[in-house]
Amino acid sequence: MTSDKFISIEGIAKRYEGTRSTTIFENLWLGMARGEFVCVIGHSGCGKTTVLNILAGLDAPSEGVVVVDGQAIEGPSLDRAVIFQSHALLPWRTVLGNVAYAVSSKWRKWDRAKVKAHALKYIELVGLAGSEHKRPSELSGGMKQRVGIARALSITPKIMLMDEPFSALDALTRGTLQDEVRRICVETGQTVFMITHDVDEAIYLADKIVLMTNGPGAVLAEIVENPLPKDRLRGDLHRHPLYYALRNHIIDFLVSRSKTFVAETPDHDPRKVPVVKIGRTEPTIVASKPADSDAPQAAAR
Amino acid sequence: MTTSLRLRAAVVSIVLLAVFLGAWHIATRSTGAAANMSPEYAKLMGMTATQGKSAMPGPLDVGAKLWEHLKRPFYDNGPNDKGLGIQLAYSIGRVMLGYLIAVAIAIPLGFLIGMSPLISKALDPFIQILKPISPLAWMPLALYTIKDSSLSAIFVIFICSVWPMLINTAFGVASVRKEWINVARTLEVGNFRRAFTVILPAAAPTILTGMRISIGIAWLVIVAAEMLVGGTGIGYFVWNEWNNLSITNVIIAILLIGVVGMVLDQLLARVSRLVTFPE
Numbered sequence: 001m002t003s004d005k006f007i008s009i010e011g012i013a014k015r016y017e018g019t020r021s022t023t024i025f026e027n028l029w030l031g032m033a034r035g036e037f038v039c040v041i042g043h044s045g046c047g048k049t050t051v052l053n054i055l056a057g058l059d060a061p062s063e064g065v066v067v068v069d070g071q072a073i074e075g076p077s078l079d080r081a082v083i084f085q086s087h088a089l090l091p092w093r094t095v096l097g098n099v100a101y102a103v104s105s106k107w108r109k110w111d112r113a114k115v116k117a118h119a120l121k122y123i124e125l126v127g128l129a130g131s132e133h134k135r136p137s138e139l140s141g142g143m144k145q146r147v148g149i150a151r152a153l154s155i156t157p158k159i160m161l162m163d164e165p166f167s168a169l170d171a172l173t174r175g176t177l178q179d180e181v182r183r184i185c186v187e188t189g190q191t192v193f194m195i196t197h198d199v200d201e202a203i204y205l206a207d208k209i210v211l212m213t214n215g216p217g218a219v220l221a222e223i224v225e226n227p228l229p230k231d232r233l234r235g236d237l238h239r240h241p242l243y244y245a246l247r248n249h250i251i252d253f254l255v256s257r258s259k260t261f262v263a264e265t266p267d268h269d270p271r272k273v274p275v276v277k278i279g280r281t282e283p284t285i286v287a288s289k290p291a292d293s294d295a296p297q298a299a300a301r
Numbered sequence: 302m303t304t305s306l307r308l309r310a311a312v313v314s315i316v317l318l319a320v321f322l323g324a325w326h327i328a329t330r331s332t333g334a335a336a337n338m339s340p341e342y343a344k345l346m347g348m349t350a351t352q353g354k355s356a357m358p359g360p361l362d363v364g365a366k367l368w369e370h371l372k373r374p375f376y377d378n379g380p381n382d383k384g385l386g387i388q389l390a391y392s393i394g395r396v397m398l399g400y401l402i403a404v405a406i407a408i409p410l411g412f413l414i415g416m417s418p419l420i421s422k423a424l425d426p427f428i429q430i431l432k433p434i435s436p437l438a439w440m441p442l443a444l445y446t447i448k449d450s451s452l453s454a455i456f457v458i459f460i461c462s463v464w465p466m467l468i469n470t471a472f473g474v475a476s477v478r479k480e481w482i483n484v485a486r487t488l489e490v491g492n493f494r495r496a497f498t499v500i501l502p503a504a505a506p507t508i509l510t511g512m513r514i515s516i517g518i519a520w521l522v523i524v525a526a527e528m529l530v531g532g533t534g535i536g537y538f539v540w541n542e543w544n545n546l547s548i549t550n551v552i553i554a555i556l557l558i559g560v561v562g563m564v565l566d567q568l569l570a571r572v573s574r575l576v577t578f579p580e
Contacts, residue, residue, distance in 0.1 A: 058483055076486040088480035092502045092578040101498065105488035137579035155488070 005031035005067075006191060007055070007159065011271075012064035014050050024050055025218040026063065027270045030210065035189040039202035041250060042212030043258060048195045049163055055193060056082045056161050069158060078106050081152035083162040087144040089136040089151075096132040099123055099151050106155040122154040123147075126180060142173035149181065153188075160185070162194040166201065178204055179234065186230070199250045203243070204234060210273075211253045213261045219268060221261045224249065224276045246278045322360045329359040358549040366549045367556075381541060383533070385553070389561060391533040395451070395526075396519045396565075399458025403515065407463045408508065411470025412496065415504070421471065428467065436461035436522045440529055450530035454523065461522045462515035469511025473504030505576035513569040520562045535561075 013026035024047040032038050040048050053059035055066055057076035066073045068080070089098050099119040104110065110118070123132050126146040136144055145165060152160055165181075166174040182205055185192055196202050202209045209224040227242040237243055253261075262268070358366075374386030414421045436457045443453035477500050485495045527536025535554055542550035 056483075056487055058486060076483075076489060078487075078489050080487070082483070082487045084480055084483070086480055088478075088484050090481060090484070090499065090502070091580050092576075102488050105490050135579070 006034040006036075006069060007032040007193070008067045009051070009055075010065050010067060012051075012054060012061035012066060014047060014054070014059075015062045022216050024215050028064070028220060029271045029273065030220060030223075032191065032193065034191055037185060037190075037192045037194070037205055037207045038210060039194050039196055039206035039208075040210045040212055041196060041199065041202055041254065042218065043214050043254065044197075046212045046215040046218040046258075048212060052082075052161050052163050052193065052195055055159075056080055058082075078155050079158040081155055081157035081160050083145075083148050083152045083160065083165045085164045085167060087136075087141075087148040087168075089144055089147055091136050094133050094135055095123060095128060095139070095147050095150075096120065098136070098147055099154050102151045103154050119150075119154055122150040125153065125184065126150040140173075141169050142177060145169060145177060146180070149177075149184075153184065158191065160190055160192045160194075162192065164195050164197060167197060174198075174201070175234065181205065199247060199254070200237075202250070203228065203246060204232070204237060209250065211250065211258070213258050217262065219262060219270055220273045221253065221257070221265075221268070222276045223273050224278065227278050242278050249276070249278060325360050329355040329357045356548070358552065362549050363552050367553050370553060380532070383538075385535075385538070385557060388533060388535045388538045389557060392523050392527060392535040393561065395455050395534065396458055396516075396523050399455040400462050400516060400519050402455075403459045403463040403466060403519075404512065407466035407511075407515075408470050411467045411508070411511075412474050412500075414467070414471035415474025416496075416500075421475070428464070432464045432468070434460075436518075437525055437529065440526065444530075450532065454526040454530050454534075457526045458519045458523060462519040465514040465518065466508070466511040469514070470504065470508045473507025473511075474500055476507075477503040502576070502578075506573065506578070509569065509573040509576055513566060513573060516565050516569055517562065520558075520565055524558060 007030075009028060009030040012028050014024040015026070016022050016024070028051070040051065042048050050059060054061050055068075055073070057073050057080065090101065093101060096116065096119055099122055100115050103115045103119050107115070107118075120129075120132060123129060126149050128143060128146050128150065131139065131143065136147070139147070145168075148165070166177055169177065178201060184190070185205075192205075194205065203226065206226055207230075209226060210220055211222045211224060213219050213221050224246070227246060228237065228240050232240070257264075370385045374384045376382075376384040377387060414424055439457055439460050440453060443456045444450065447453050447456060481499050481503055482495070485499045490498065523534065524536035524539065527534035528540045531537050531540070535558055539551055539554045539558075542548075542554065
């Protein structure tokens, strides 16, 4: 049923066995098309990072499989690059050294010069030309994360997995890096799975926003299709007629429905997560009412 | 600012040294001729009795003797009279040999312990019991089994320097940040390459700290070991000069033991700075 999907998460579960075993999530299904940018939003502890780690192959699900490009994931792969929240640069290597480490891991037979040239190309792409001989400790937080992005891109992965990549950055740097990531991903048609806490980040970057309820026992509640045009600009986002409807729908979910969703929706089918299309009607109600009112929710449906 | 601080510290150091040497000199100087003593008796008693000279040598005596030693450090007049350079070379040679064997065993084994929780748990009781044993307690067993006093001393150096390195290596390897390991895993870096490109550089500062502790302990222990096994080495020299009642030479040996220990420590501190990375 999901064979047409590029990535297909099929009924995965994660449980921690112990004196009292906890189920972080179970029976989780999600499909992603090639070139799609998917953001997952949910509160801390709902298992977002676990889903990402399973996709990366760093963690194994207790049940179920993830199929990528027709093959079940059996471990980490160079086809799936991870951008870590804490940048995870090797501090004893320079910027170039960090990127070259990835490049030479992917293409083991390349000689030094070829690895260097390839690494430099990606360092330049993220706007760090001239800093390639600096060590991570000499870089600002934003620059470190740029190196992390260059490292992930340099191995030309089929999928990029990002675990709250910008959450440790200040607002200004975050904005710039979001612009860069958006530009690069749109240009290269990259398939991206990203975890975030930031609603505006999700709206700006994602094609689809997956809403996850609170754990333990978290479920994927809705897949919200982003109604904003593909060529959206940061400055024009809030002028789009559906922007507030979309934003309030997500905030409403995070504030209240993420807690109550499971109890209120007993007939929720995890294999057919409802796709929500934010309607074109009544975009104005949301602007005048607080986010926790029922109105945006109703408007959204 | 820092230069001026260093300058001031150096001045204070020199003043302290001068005060110490002055006090030492005054405490041990001659107090003038002691009166009323038959010449034979005076001859028998030596300067201590006749001139009120302290049996403890003064700084000038030690300085003169030290200069004599430094002028000819490598003379060899038979088993009981060798230059200080030769004695120190024997001691350093033994320490290096025992220490290098310890490095060769402790670092790979520490890697294994750090990587494998099973081995770590399995070996832990042995390490906990063996670690607090005074290295000299091994000496009789070493002498009995190895049947060579010099090799026994090397064994004792090995056994005392192996633990800090083993424990630090295991700790350093076990506490390599998970995210660095994950970077290597997502890049499909094999176990062998991962050990050398991620784990070793990440654990290197901790390993070097262990090596630095070990060389300090090894140098402490060699003096005691050589006092026991005898023959050559700075420890033997100290004990031999004590038997000769040459306190001057004992003081010189103490000073040199301190200097060599400091040099060994500083050498490893240098290496340690090379592998340390700022985060």
